[in-house]
Amino acid sequence: VRCLLLLFLVACGGAAGTPRTPQEEAACNGGPHAPGAPADAVVFFDPPQAAGAGKIARIGFQGLATVKVTDLRALVKSAPGTRPDPESIAGDVRRLWDLGAFEDVGVVTEPQPGGLDLVFQVREAHRVRDVFVRAAAPPQRYPLSRGAPFTSPVTYAAKSDLHEYYADRGHRDVEVKMQWARAAPGLVDVCFLVKEGPVVTVSKIDLVGVSPAHEPELRRRMKTAAGGIFRSQVLDEDITRLILFYDDKGMITTEVRAEEPAPRGEKLSVRVLIQEGPVFQIGTVAFAGLREEERYRELAPRPGDVFQRSKMLDAVGKMQRLHGDAIAGQMIVDTRASTVDLVFRSSITP
Amino acid sequence: MIRAALLLALLTALPAQAQPRVVDRVVAVVGDSAILLSELRARGSLSTNAQARELLSRMIDEELLKRAAARSHLTVTSDEIDRALGATRSEPAARAEIARKLLENKLLKLRRVYVTDKDLAALRARLGPQIDEATLRERAMAERLEAERTRYLEELRRTTFVEVRL
Numbered sequence: 089v090r091c092l093l094l095l096f097l098v099a100c101g102g103a104a105g106t107p108r109t110p111q112e113e114a115a116c117n118g119g120p121h122a123p124g125a126p127a128d129a130v131v132f133f134d135p136p137q138a139a140g141a142g143k144i145a146r147i148g149f150q151g152l153a154t155v156k157v158t159d160l161r162a163l164v165k166s167a168p169g170t171r172p173d174p175e176s177i178a179g180d181v182r183r184l185w186d187l188g189a190f191e192d193v194g195v196v197t198e199p200q201p202g203g204l205d206l207v208f209q210v211r212e213a214h215r216v217r218d219v220f221v222r223a224a225a226p227p228q229r230y231p232l233s234r235g236a237p238f239t240s241p242v243t244y245a246a247k248s249d250l251h252e253y254y255a256d257r258g259h260r261d262v263e264v265k266m267q268w269a270r271a272a273p274g275l276v277d278v279c280f281l282v283k284e285g286p287v288v289t290v291s292k293i294d295l296v297g298v299s300p301a302h303e304p305e306l307r308r309r310m311k312t313a314a315g316g317i318f319r320s321q322v323l324d325e326d327i328t329r330l331i332l333f334y335d336d337k338g339m340i341t342t343e344v345r346a347e348e349p350a351p352r353g354e355k356l357s358v359r360v361l362i363q364e365g366p367v368f369q370i371g372t373v374a375f376a377g378l379r380e381e382e383r384y385r386e387l388a389p390r391p392g393d394v395f396q397r398s399k400m401l402d403a404v405g406k407m408q409r410l411h412g413d414a415i416a417g418q419m420i421v422d423t424r425a426s427t428v429d430l431v432f433r434s435s436i437t438p
Numbered sequence: 439m440i441r442a443a444l445l446l447a448l449l450t451a452l453p454a455q456a457q458p459r460v461v462d463r464v465v466a467v468v469g470d471s472a473i474l475l476s477e478l479r480a481r482g483s484l485s486t487n488a489q490a491r492e493l494l495s496r497m498i499d500e501e502l503l504k505r506a507a508a509r510s511h512l513t514v515t516s517d518e519i520d521r522a523l524g525a526t527r528s529e530p531a532a533r534a535e536i537a538r539k540l541l542e543n544k545l546l547k548l549r550r551v552y553v554t555d556k557d558l559a560a561l562r563a564r565l566g567p568q569i570d571e572a573t574l575r576e577r578a579m580a581e582r583l584e585a586e587r588t589r590y591l592e593e594l595r596r597t598t599f600v601e602v603r604l
């Protein structure tokens with residue numbers, strides 16, 4: 089009976105997984121990569137004009153495989169019969185790049201008997217035919233869509249998105265690798281191989297160096313919690329929140345940093361190292377590069393007040409609304425006297 | 439001998455093969471944006487490879503900061519540029535440069551940048567006692583901002599696709 093039960097379980101396990109197609113196998117094993125025949129022929133918009141020396145006789149494309157030259161006509165503003173204008177050609181190159189269909193775009197001129205050939209040399213990006221993700225728990229949404237251009241920036245972004253997706257679910261040590269295979273002319277199948285690693289939870293949080301008076305408030309502000317999933321991005325945001333807490337208490341030289349947690353494991357303890365500094369007060373308040381009517385004294389913090397970053401930013405914001413964005417607040421910190429001198433100035437210094 | 443002379447005469451008589459001349463091309467990719475050779479040429483001299491690489495690296499940094507500013511919904515208006523320049527008309531290159539500086543200032547203002555008395559003392563020791571207080575503070579702030587800019591760019595380069603195609 090035990091054997092039968094075991095056999096049943098094994099059989100069910102096998103049936104539950106989707107069988108892998110040869111197409112998926114090829115993509116996930118990374119091959120074949122060989123590109124199609126290079127499209128070396130230059131395809132021109134129109135027959136050449138007798139333009140004359142130094143003028144464009146005809147405009148063409150080299151490297152087109154699936155994109156039709158007629159579809160590109162509207163993007164090219166350079167025209168036969170005119171001299172090549174670098175600014176206009178740069179605009180053409182920019183529009184072709186922004187189309188997202190090419191891995192590379194360049195342009196050359198070639199002298200011909202009747203004038204110049206202006207030839208755009210492009211490398212067409214393959215398109216994504218199918219996407220596979222091999223992971224213990226595949227994501228709800230795949231990082232690449234069918235038909236997307238298969239370019240380095242696009243695949244880099246897809247890998248980053250996938251990494252973020254798993255890291256956000258507590259897989260701190262996730263590894264994402266991409267493989268691909270040429271599926272048909274101009275088309276590739278892409279496979280992301282994900283090693284999730286364990287879901288890492290927080291066993292405890294130590295705030296080392298914090299004064300007892302501040303600890304409850306700091307813990308309240310942190311989104312990372314003992315027993316919860318560890319997310320490094322959330323911990324980074326927590327550190328910023330703690331720094332802002334101290335900045336609003338006038339303790340602007342307080343150092344807050346998270347100790348790098350142990351490299352691997354399912355549980356980790358978070359240690360935040362804090363070196364509290366003294367409370368700073370406002371020293372002097374000055375206005376530089378501003379006319380008398382632009383000195384909004386009533387909005388600025390007053391000398392002797394405890395420095396609060398949020399109040400300072402609020403004052404700058406109000407001044408900017410009155411004056412325009414060209415006012416900036418500058419802080420000069422005197423660590424011996426524990427004072428902050430404020431200077432409100434034009435944000436562009438000549 | 440005669441044959442060789444004839445061949446040489448023939449070769450020299452043939453018109454030089456007309457070579458294609460590169461007018462423009464993509465020289466770097468930052469995220470999904472391209473930096474063009476024409477843009478690189480417009481920004482300065484490219485007489486040596488090292489110069490070109492240095493200038494391109496600067497342009498990549500600017501593009502990274504521009505993208506970060508866009509993500510933070512920061513923009514620079516034409517009015518702000520006018521105010522900063524103190525004039526409504528100026529060269530497009532000067533306006534572009536000021537726009538870049540304004541945007542970077544806005545971006546760096548979001549970070550914790552301040553000058554301490556220790557910075558001032560170290561700078562005074564470096565520059566000499568004759569430097570006036572206002573200039574000293576100005577320089578110290580500029581140095582702090584530059585250090586913060588460098589740190590921020592390191593972060594951005596780690597998390598953005600950057601490819602140089604010089």
